[in-house]
Amino acid sequence: MPDLSIDFAGIKAPNPFWLASGPPTNSGYQVMKAFEAGWGGAVWKTLGVPVINVSSRYGSINYRNTRMAGFNNIELITDRPLKDNLIEIEEVKKYFPKHAVIASLMVESKAEWNQIIKDVENAGADGIELNFGCPHGMCERGMGSAVGQEPAVLQTIVEWAMEAATVPVITKLTPNISHIVDPGLAAAKGGSDAISLINTLKSIVGIDLDTYAPYPIVDGKGTNGGYCGPAVKPIALEMVKELAKHPDINHMPISGIGGIETWRDAVEFILLGASSLQVCTAVMHFGFGIIREMKSGLIDFMKDKGYTTIDEFVGLALPNVTEWKHLNLKHKVIAVINAEKCIGCELCYVACDDGAHQAIRLSKSNGTRIPEIIEENCVGCNLCALVCPVENCITMIQQDDGSENVSWEDRTLANNIPTTFDDELAGGKGHHVPKPTEALKNRH
């Protein structure tokens, strides 16, 4: 049986699934209920200075039939008294000594950091997470993403925390920055024990078309919120990868956050370098019970691949994530339609003709609606396979024999790259493009 337990920068947990700091970790009741359900750890709703929250405070992107494909909030840190939270942390630790309870913190001055770190350590927190992410409200008061976006300030506060803390310190980064490596390096220079990412992305999820106010609406007005949920997973994966690959950052374990909802999402984060996982929106949507499927799916994956511990597959996808210039320019695939699966919807034709390379023709011969791929026009872009509603109906089939591997960098070094558009070496040369007037052929 695979062992799901982890030791994350010294914080031990029975499994890598932690609740991220947010509404599901607002109280001892919720954290205990989550641990009962099977979660391995919880990052407490951020503790800090007194705040006042607004009503309403959440918005979402409902994409077609999927509710909350992206989620947005303008909530601040906890509005519950610090004293109550500390008592509840202590109580949770009494019942669940082996689970990870991490206190997320956000205050301003060095004295405040010292004090609150002492307070949560006395309450029994196993670790501390520095919240440098909140992209609304708190940043206007010089905290949250206002710190996360200023690497020098971030480093100073990490140093304060490292001085004050006796438990491991995790620095939580904001994605609202063009180069995630900069705050990652600042966290490393400050001596942080670990990093976590991502916090939410600055966003507006929509506008009410009658009142012209952005969602979520507070008495006729709104403000940018923080975006999260399934829609942000690709951004989170990319940022986790950036830090996991960096030689001056990757000595710190990474807690992966952003759009995690299933065991597959979790495995993807682990393969890109995360060694613990945090979940917020999926729990707000479906409740603590999703942990059952997450844990059993992860166990089945590990059994299937022969892994006995999480550590064995942390970062295994990283060697396959390279720069564009190293990709094999000799590799060639083209689309192939499985006529037996095709339902004749013609979506692939429309996509390729209007949105790609005019490499699909409608074949009305034999009374079928099954389109045909024009092989010589197909550049192997994948679009038709992505739009096709039938699983595995369109597959991309390799055309080269795999014997040649030449990258842009190889060609640059060999002085063998196109220098003008007329150059015979230019990539698009020889690709089929219809005459512009062919677009008018159906005019009456």
Ligand SMILES: Cc1cc2nc3c(=O)[nH]c(=O)nc-3n(C[C@H](O)[C@H](O)[C@H](O)COP(=O)(O)O)c2cc1C
């Ligand atoms: C309503 C809401 C409140 C949040 N509050 C906090 C917070 O107090 N502290 C914090 O560090 N992150 C907070 N977050 C961010 C989450 O911890 C997490 O980083 C983010 O939502 C991405 O994960 P997800 O896609 O699983 O939700 C909050 C998120 C939501 C949706």
Ligand code: SF4
């Ligand atoms: S792979 Fe791209 S170019 Fe080829 S048929 Fe599909 S959409 Fe057209």
Ligand code: SF4
């Ligand atoms: S999108 Fe798929 S199912 Fe629809 S016509 Fe094309 S191949 Fe057939």
